């Protein structure tokens with residue numbers, strides 16, 4: 001897997017992962033103990049308590065039973081899996097079946113259906129906000145928001161006693177500041193950019209780029225995937241600090257595909273470009 005160290009307003013965010021369309025995608029944020037998809041088993045996945053499964057395609061879900069099994073073997077309780085409602089029953093059945101195959105107890109994993117628009121607490125100071133992407137099956141995108149409480153700026157400079165008095169009188173003296181830190185688009189066509197315009201300003205944008213050649217544009221549209229031309233078209237409007245690309249089709253060899261993506265995007269892009277594509281063994 002690849003390791004990225006990304007400068008953000010929160011601090012250095014570590015991101016590990018690897019991706020290839022049809023084989024496996026996983027994006028791990030170990031500081032937040034969060035995995036975005038679990039396309040194949042990975043040792044680094046096991047300690048992470050929260051997993052978002054964007055949709056039911058095997059390249060995004062196959063690592064889940066191994067994650068649950070390894071957590072049970074290592075005595076780690078309380079995993080949570082966030083899934084689109086359409087596959088919640090299937091994912092719960094998959095985990096129950098795998099636990100039965102192993103002959104042991106059911107895994108201690110909660111499968112949580114989440115609909116687009118829902119917000120869930122992740123851990124202190126962080127929330128997950130879900131949205132729909134435009135793939136050919138129901139697919140969840142996910143935004144990690146950094147949430148801080150601060151004194152309302154217009155109250156700065158007041159004495160603590162005065163602030164206490166106002167607070168006691170019922171005045172709201174604090175407010176939440178929400179920073180969209182990471183957005184993960186899973187599998188999607190470009191329509192998601194129009195539906196979710198805030199994506200252009202999230203600090204770390206993780207987006208797929210499956211197809212590269214002009215001849216593959218029709219295929220990209222048919223199956224709800226991003227084409228390199230879609231990103232070229234939108235590059236000038238992206239104000240992110242980092243753009244992380246995933247999900248390269250196996251129609252492209254890793255080296256030439258990487259060079260093609262970099263040569264098309266680097267000259268026209270504001271965000272720093274990172275590629276998570278790997279050659280899985």
Ligand SMILES: [Zn+2]
Pocket residue numbers: 021022025057059060187247
């Ligand atoms: Zn996929």
Ligand SMILES: [Zn+2]
Pocket residue numbers: 055057135187
């Ligand atoms: Zn898919």
